[in-house]
Amino acid sequence: xxxxxxxxxxxxxxxxxxxxxxxxxxxxxxxxxxxxxxxxxxxxxxxxxxxxxxxxxxxxxxxxxxxxxxxxxxxxxxxxxxxxxxxxxxxxxxxxxxxxxxxxxxxxxxxxxxxxxxxxxxxxxxxxxxxxxxxxxxxxxxxxxxxxxxxxxxxxxxxxxxxxxxxxxxxxxxxxxxxxxxxxxxxxxxxxxxxxxxxxxxxxxxxxxxxxxxxxxxxxxxxxxxxxxxxxxxxxxxxxxxxxxxxxxxxxxxxxxxxxxxxxxxxxxxxxxxxxxxxxxxxxxxxxxxxxxxxxxxxxxxxxxxxxxxxxxxxxx
Ligand SMILES: NC(=O)c1ccc[n+]([C@@H]2O[C@H](COP(=O)([O-])OP(=O)(O)OC[C@H]3O[C@@H](n4cnc5c(N)ncnc54)[C@H](O)[C@@H]3O)[C@@H](O)[C@H]2O)c1
Numbered sequence: 001x002x003x004x005x006x007x008x009x010x011x012x013x014x015x016x017x018x019x020x021x022x023x024x025x026x027x028x029x030x031x032x033x034x035x036x037x038x039x040x041x042x043x044x045x046x047x048x049x050x051x052x053x054x055x056x057x058x059x060x061x062x063x064x065x066x067x068x069x070x071x072x073x074x075x076x077x078x079x080x081x082x083x084x085x086x087x088x089x090x091x092x093x094x095x096x097x098x099x100x101x102x103x104x105x106x107x108x109x110x111x112x113x114x115x116x117x118x119x120x121x122x123x124x125x126x127x128x129x130x131x132x133x134x135x136x137x138x139x140x141x142x143x144x145x146x147x148x149x150x151x152x153x154x155x156x157x158x159x160x161x162x163x164x165x166x167x168x169x170x171x172x173x174x175x176x177x178x179x180x181x182x183x184x185x186x187x188x189x190x191x192x193x194x195x196x197x198x199x200x201x202x203x204x205x206x207x208x209x210x211x212x213x214x215x216x217x218x219x220x221x222x223x224x225x226x227x228x229x230x231x232x233x234x235x236x237x238x239x240x241x242x243x244x245x246x247x248x249x250x251x252x253x254x255x256x257x258x259x260x261x262x263x264x265x266x267x268x269x270x271x272x273x274x275x276x277x278x279x280x281x282x283x284x285x286x287x288x289x290x291x292x293x294x295x296x297x298x299x300x301x302x303x304x305x306x307x308x309x310x311x312x313x314x315x316x317x
Contacts, residue, residue, distance in 0.1 A: 002026035002064055003235070004107075006052070006098065007071030008045075009036030011169075011182045012113065012224055016069055017045065018175045019228045030061035031072060037183055042175075052094025058101040067109035067238075068102060069231055070095065073142075076188060077117065080139035091142035092149070099153050109238045110150065111231050114163040114245065116220075116286060118144040126220075126289035129165070129245045136281045147245065154243040161242070162234040164227075167249035167288045171223035171308040172315035179315035190219070190256065191312050194263045199272045205256050207278035210285075216256035218285040220249035223303035223311070233297040249288030250301050259305065266309045 003020055007013035008029030013036070020027050021042070028046040031038075041047045050057025052072055062068070073091045074080065080087040095112075102110065117140030118133050135141045146163075153159040170191045172181035182192050190203075197203035208215040230248050237244075254262075264271045293299045303311075 001066045002028060004028045004030055004061055004065040004068045005071065006030045006068065007036060007073065007113075008047075009033050009038055009040045010071060011180070011184065012227065013069075013071035014040035014180045015173045015224045016071065016228045016231060017041065018173060018180060019225070020232070021045070023232065028061060028065055030058065035184065040180060042177060052090060052097055055097045055101055058097055059104065062101055062105045062107060065105070065107055067111070067235055068098070068107060069111045069235070070098060071113045073113070075115075075139065076186075077137050077139045078188070080137050080142070084138035087138045087142045092145050095146045096149065099149065099159070102159070103157055108158060108160050108241075109235065110159060110161040111234050112146065112150060112161065112163045114147055114165045115140060115143045116165050116167045116247070116249070116288065118147065118165060121283045122286065125285055126251065126287040127247065128289045129247055129292055151243045154241055158241040159243070160238040160240060161244075162238065163243065163245045164230060164234060165245060165247045166227060167220040167222060167247070167286060169224050169227055170221045170312060171225065171303060172311045173225055174311075174314070179317075181312065181315035190259055191221070191263070191309060194260055194271055195267070195309070195313055195316060197271050197273060202272040202274045203260070204276040205273055206276050206282060208275050210278070212255055212284055214255050214257045217282060218253040218255050218287065220251070220253045220287045221305060221308055222249050222301055223308050226301040226303055230293060230297060230299045233299050237297055244296070246293040246297065247288040247290050248293060249290055251288060251290045253285060253287040254305055259309075262305050262309045263313075266306070266313050
């Protein structure tokens with residue numbers, strides 16, 4: 001089976017490329033390298049450098065493919081508030097183009113990178129896929145819109161698809177070419193930022209007065225290797241027209257202070273941090289209910305916070 005990995009030059013997509021090829025899948029990569037890195041794509045892989053906004057480039061990338069893993073997109077919450085038009089254009093318009101070209105090419109299997117940002121402030125914890133969707137920013141709104149578009153595509157045109165709603169993805173993969181890791185700029189994710197914290201530029205804790213055990217926000221983290229395992233299981237589960245949504249997390253959570261403590265243990269000294277005011281729009285606790293992915297896909301995350309921290313640390317060299 002040949003899988004087109006859109007966003008295959010990015011953090012999560014490049015990890016997917018490596019694991020898919022190791023498992024014997026043929027892979028093509030489609031990426032405009034706007035936030036990804038061409039050197040993440042192994043030599044010998046079919047790599048079409050092009051944009052989701054260009055249908056003929058998508059058509060070229062889809063040639064010979066049987067399925068698509070769609071990671072490409074814009075994913076910075078803050079940027080999405082400042083430039084909503086960019087997010088609606090790339091995430092929604094770009095995915096519309098992809099779905100249209102998949103239909104032309106008669107490719108009917110799709111795995112989509114959705115996000116926990118679709119849920120917004122949770123009313124019930126842990127968060128089930130059936131929870132209400134009230135995104136608090138344009139990023140979450142565009143992921144939700146794409147999920148709705150995929151549902152309609154499945155109903156109207158027989159697409160067989162799964163949307164995977166990631167909570168916080170972390171960790172790294174040591175490939176034969178070296179570490180595949182987060183190289184975002186700006187980096188907004190906690191674990192890499194904690195590991196890069198210095199006394200001159202300490203990591204900020206946004207709020208230490210939340211209604212949680214230590215006053216800091218609690219988030220659910222999933223290792224990128226476990227995450228890709230779920231993608232491959234989801235791909236293999238696609239057998240008939242329809243659209244299923246799965247949460248991917250660990251089913252548990254860690255506070256910001258617990259992440260800093262785990263990183264301090266890994267480094268062997270206290271990581272510097274600074275207490276800062278809360279950020280608007282941050283929920284206190286986000287934890288996934290992952291029982292559907294466990295039950296339907298037979299998926300089980302196996303790597304804990306310590307592994308996510310130590311792999312990220314090792315990947316920074
Ligand atoms: N990292 C997380 O914790 C997380 C959480 C939830 C969802 N997601 C989703 O997972 C996916 C991958 O995230 P990531 O962390 O690897 O981000 P990333 O920025 O490293 O990867 C995204 C890739 O998409 C490419 N891209 C962007 N716009 C494009 C366009 N118009 N045409 C073609 N390619 C384009 C970028 O160049 C990049 O390589 C995204 O869709 C993101 O929204 C990530």
